[in-house]
Amino acid sequence: xxxxxxxxxxxxxxxxxEKYLGKDFIVKSxxxxxxxxxxxxxxxxxxxxxxxxxxxxxxxxxxxxxxxxLAKAAEMVWLATDEDRxxxxxxxxxxxxxxxxxxxTKRVVxxxxxxxxxxxxxxxxxxxxxxxxDAQQARRILDRLVGYELSPILWRKIKxxxxxxxxxxxxxxxxxxxxxxxxxxxVTSFFKVVGYFAAxxxxxxxxxxxxxxxxxxxxxxxxxxxxxxxxxxxxxxxPSKRTPxxxxxxxxxQQEASRKLSFSVLQTMRVAQTLYERGDITxxxxxxxxxxxxxxxxxxxxxxxxxxxxxxxxxQYKTKSSSAQxxxxxxxxxxxxxxxxxxxxxxxxxxxxxxxKRTVASQMADAEIEKTVITIKxxxxxxxxxxxxxxxxxxxxxxxYIESEDEGEEEEKEGLLPALKTxxxxxxxxxxxxxxYTQPPSRYTEAxxxxxxxxxxxxxxxxxxxxxxxxxxxxxxxxxxxxxxxRKYAVLTLKDDAITSVTKTEITGAEKSKxxxxxxxxxxxxxLLANFAEILDYNFTAHVEEEFDxxxxxxxxxxxxxKQFYKPFHAxxxxxxxxxxxxxxxxxxxxxxxGKTIMVRIGRYGPMVQIGDTADETxxxxxxxxxxxxxxxxxxxxxxxxxxxxxRKAGLYEDKDMDxxxxxFGPYIRHDGKFYSLPKExxxxxxxxxxxxxxxxxxxxxxxxxxxxxxxRDPEPEIQVLNGRYGPYITSDKEIYKIxxxxxxxxxTLEECVAIIAADKASGKKKRKFFPKKxx
DNA sequence: CAGTGAGCGAGCTTCCGCTTGACTT
Numbered sequence: 001x002x003x004x005x006x007x008x009x010x011x012x013x014x015x016x017x018e019k020y021l022g023k024d025f026i027v028k029s030x031x032x033x034x035x036x037x038x039x040x041x042x043x044x045x046x047x048x049x050x051x052x053x054x055x056x057x058x059x060x061x062x063x064x065x066x067x068x069x070l071a072k073a074a075e076m077v078w079l080a081t082d083e084d085r086x087x088x089x090x091x092x093x094x095x096x097x098x099x100x101x102x103x104x105t106k107r108v109v110x111x112x113x114x115x116x117x118x119x120x121x122x123x124x125x126x127x128x129x130x131x132x133x134d135a136q137q138a139r140r141i142l143d144r145l146v147g148y149e150l151s152p153i154l155w156r157k158i159k160x161x162x163x164x165x166x167x168x169x170x171x172x173x174x175x176x177x178x179x180x181x182x183x184x185x186x187v188t189s190f191f192k193v194v195g196y197f198a199a200x201x202x203x204x205x206x207x208x209x210x211x212x213x214x215x216x217x218x219x220x221x222x223x224x225x226x227x228x229x230x231x232x233x234x235x236x237x238x239p240s241k242r243t244p245x246x247x248x249x250x251x252x253x254q255q256e257a258s259r260k261l262s263f264s265v266l267q268t269m270r271v272a273q274t275l276y277e278r279g280d281i282t283x284x285x286x287x288x289x290x291x292x293x294x295x296x297x298x299x300x301x302x303x304x305x306x307x308x309x310x311x312x313x314x315x316q317y318k319t320k321s322s323s324a325q326x327x328x329x330x331x332x333x334x335x336x337x338x339x340x341x342x343x344x345x346x347x348x349x350x351x352x353x354x355x356x357k358r359t360v361a362s363q364m365a366d367a368e369i370e371k372t373v374i375t376i377k378x379x380x381x382x383x384x385x386x387x388x389x390x391x392x393x394x395x396x397x398x399x400x401y402i403e404s405e406d407e408g409e410e411e412e413k414e415g416l417l418p419a420l421k422t423x424x425x426x427x428x429x430x431x432x433x434x435x436x437y438t439q440p441p442s443r444y445t446e447a448x449x450x451x452x453x454x455x456x457x458x459x460x461x462x463x464x465x466x467x468x469x470x471x472x473x474x475x476x477x478x479x480x481x482x483x484x485x486x487r488k489y490a491v492l493t494l495k496d497d498a499i500t501s502v503t504k505t506e507i508t509g510a511e512k513s514k515x516x517x518x519x520x521x522x523x524x525x526x527x528l529l530a531n532f533a534e535i536l537d538y539n540f541t542a543h544v545e546e547e548f549d550x551x552x553x554x555x556x557x558x559x560x561x562x563k564q565f566y567k568p569f570h571a572x573x574x575x576x577x578x579x580x581x582x583x584x585x586x587x588x589x590x591x592x593x594x595g596k597t598i599m600v601r602i603g604r605y606g607p608m609v610q611i612g613d614t615a616d617e618t619x620x621x622x623x624x625x626x627x628x629x630x631x632x633x634x635x636x637x638x639x640x641x642x643x644x645x646x647x648r649k650a651g652l653y654e655d656k657d658m659d660x661x662x663x664x665f666g667p668y669i670r671h672d673g674k675f676y677s678l679p680k681e682x683x684x685x686x687x688x689x690x691x692x693x694x695x696x697x698x699x700x701x702x703x704x705x706x707x708x709x710x711x712x713r714d715p716e717p718e719i720q721v722l723n724g725r726y727g728p729y730i731t732s733d734k735e736i737y738k739i740x741x742x743x744x745x746x747x748x749t750l751e752e753c754v755a756i757i758a759a760d761k762a763s764g765k766k767k768r769k770f771f772p773k774k775x776x
Numbered sequence: 777c778a779g780t781g782a783g784c785g786a787g788c789t790t791c792c793g794c795t796t797g798a799c800t801t
Contacts, residue, residue, distance in 0.1 A: 009794065009795065010794095010795065010796085011795085011796075012796095029795080029796095030794085030795080031794085031795045031796060031797090032793085032794035032795025032796075033793070033794045033795075034794095036793090036794095037791090039790085039791095040790095059796090059797085060795095081794090082794085085793095086793060086794055087794080089793095089794090090794070090795095136793090139792080139793085140791095140792075140793080142791095142792095143791050143792045143793085144790095144791055144792080145791085146791065146792095147790060147791020147792075148790055148791060149790095149791095150790085150791085151789075151790035151791075152789085152790070154790085155788095155789065155790085160788075160789060161788080161789045161790080162789085162790080163789085163790045163791070164790080164791085165790080165791045165792070166791075166792075167791085167792065168791085168792090273796085277796095285794085285795090459792085459793095460792085460793065460794090462792095462793060462794060462795080463792065463793060463794095466792090466793090467792090470791095603780090603781050604780080604781055605779090605780060605781065608781070610781080614781085614782060615782095620782095621781085623780085623781050625780090625781095661778075662778085663777075663778030665777070665778070666778095668778065670778075675777080675778060
């Protein structure tokens, strides 16, 4: 039995450290937290000074039992959990649950997993920092109090199973407020003037230093330029430089993987986890931009080897985030000489490459750029045209990595400019005055929401992805795309002293994978904001974090801190609970012809329109569900009335009614208990009997054509060759197999099918990995 | 899959942060 037991949080980390420490050490992991408050009930005894009821988590019982056994046998137990609030608490929980004594326990910490860092840590043990543990208790219990006192209010006032919390409720608020900014944004248009010039044989364009509000003004300006001569008024060359971005943290990795690879934040974490477990990258949940000296040195070696001395420039970055706890290194390759991962998974390869490039670029020289600004005057009007160009004199880190920008931030590509000097004449080819529209702020993507939350100091690297899942699971937010609308814009052109005008169309407002608030999200948000503004305040977390820090410094007890927070908070909870009215987002749209009130609100089954009053005993009210794309706060009276035109009868077929309506998956015809989707080009309000019959017959025909052939086997399950949405495929025993190119599905033999299935199984296609929420 | 809509009230739901293992579509 080894003399020493060292405990870390992550199993993959344990494996690495065991290699560094040799045979005197056995290294195990706690797999995160081992105790927590119970899921059911508050788990905090408020009257008894907030005494928490910690319990070993059900899925950790085995781990704790094993560690306890090993600890008993060991001479010394080293608690090597992360050096942050949560890590310190885990060490303390381990101390308690494993029945350790101070004599037999040492607490060690390190910020990077390198041999020298681990050895240094072992030489400098310390005690568990109880003040830091107390700060964690304050954090944990405050989150429990907020979450478990607010959520039940929502169940009563709005809908069962809803939730609220310090982090998720602010995330929802951000999305709701952004949506309202967009809805209330007043779009205005203006005219931007661009001149197209040439000098020598280089063409270039330049923007006018003035924009016009109306077409009339723009046109008048162009008219003024008829017959004008253009020449260089001034020319400015400015050297500038660009500096590489810091290596990845969890948040920046999620942002770049979203922009460059279109990954969701969950997908990024999944793929990164796999790379981490393979040993290809360092830990992926980190808020630190720090690199170990070893990493910096080997990055430098790699840069010199690949690009030469000129390109190397080592740097240490500083974190900008005030909430950072920096228990780990930045996310980086473990081995810089590996440009690629040995994994053959496409996404793992791409994410690894991104991490490699970002890290290596962070240790490279600045790019040197020469910016040129040419101002062009004319002899007819006072306004000047300005052309800007950029020449990269030395590419530096740009050789390896260019950071992407969020939508709306990107600038227009700047082209090459001709070599000119003051007073040189330039030829004008034509000048456009293009109508442009002001842009509302853009909706959040998952990744840009993470960026925003991080900026507010809300949430941690381990919770960004789960938080985004939670707000979607609760139905507060949906991630989706929207088709844009056509919009017309005018283009005036001055060419050969004549002005022409054309109208063009563009698509505006199209969205892909953006976060939209739902009606429930808005109603919940408004309710919380009205009653618990303090919790929803963007600075609430920052404020309590300051207090946690004071607790961590030993200058305030966690109980006292909680008491100060809880008293007024709980009073508001009581007051809000006692109030009678429910929150339903009710909005009265008007009256119908018969004088009945028409209103929208959240009903038992979601957002709906109601005509008439439930208190009216002479006539029952009528109800209709809102469509997916409709919202309580924007739907018009007319749109609401339209909802009552369905379901309608399209006619009879085979002596059965054909009922047309719109469901969760779009318009459909219901006939003889079966559903038939309406094709896009058909309108549910007008589709007639003949067309409806055609749609039903179409689907029946497709179903008949679905089966290409069935090959019976015994005792093995039969093989079916079917026509699917993406073409023919083979299926057997609930698995799906692709048919190789060049094979005629109709003529596939049993032997060929068996061979295809065997080949597919042998290819070792990896099953998708994910972490569903565990059941209690 | 696609419906439903009052009020009564059984019993249920819920937080944030640390970590990964086990099952079907």
